[in-house]
Amino acid sequence: MKKIILSLALLVIALTGYSQGISIGPKVGLSQTKLNLKSDQFKNGDSKFGYHIGAFARIDLGGLYLQPEALFTQTQGQFSFGPDDKQYDANFNRVDIPVMVGIKVLKLLRVQAGPIASINVNSKLKEAGQTVQDTDFRNATLGYQAGVGIDIGNLIIDAKYESALDKFTGNVAGFNTDQRTNQWILSVGFRLF
Structure with a gap:
């Protein structure tokens, strides 16, 4: 994980030197998540809402742009398990x-x-007790996001879909991919400069 963060930081620094402009600002948003547990023992529950808050940078690269973000994200999921569901x-x-x-x-x-x-x-799992054991929450994982956005003055609005890369590969450069929750994300940012 440290290698990926360091690589991304170095990439941003290197591209900043070649870029025509850089914008930085705060970003907040909501997400809608639904757990997709691939097991006959679990039943997937209802969709839940989450939120994120943090900052973004946008580096203009001529016809393209690079937009790294750092966000604290809280998501939720629901499922049922066991003979009594x-x-x-x-x-x-x-x-x-x-x-x-x-x-x-x-x-x-x-x-x-x-x-x-x-x-x-x-x-964490709420009230799981001894019923659901050996839950492994990985320390760090890799997924993907894709979507669209609009810019209105200094306001940026992004609508994205997030999912896991584990459908394609178990790891990327030694970095674990995962079966993360699929989610729809709507966020708003404001360019300070």
Whole structure:
């Protein structure tokens, strides 16, 4: 994980020297998550809402842009398990570091995609007791995001979909991919400069 964060930081620094401009600002948003547990023993529950808060930078690279972000993210999930189908809630608190590469399609519209590194801060199952055991919340994982955005003055609005890379590979450069919760994300940022 440290290698990926260091690599991303060095990439941002290197690209800043070649860029035509850089913008920085705060970013907040909401997400809608639904657990997709791939097991006959678990039943997936209802969709849940989460939030994120942090900062973004946008580096203009001519026709393209690079948009790294650092966000504290809280997501939730729900599932049922066991003979009585008891319902459990899962809370996932993590630091997300998405790095979007995008292109402006029209003056306001942007299309973007890129990897997202997630560092587990505090994830837990509520009231699981001894029923659900050996839960392994990985310390750090890698997924992807893709979506669209619009810019209105200094306001940026992004709508993205997030999912796991484990459908394609078990790891990338020794960095674990995962079966993260799939989620729809709507966020708003404000360019300070």
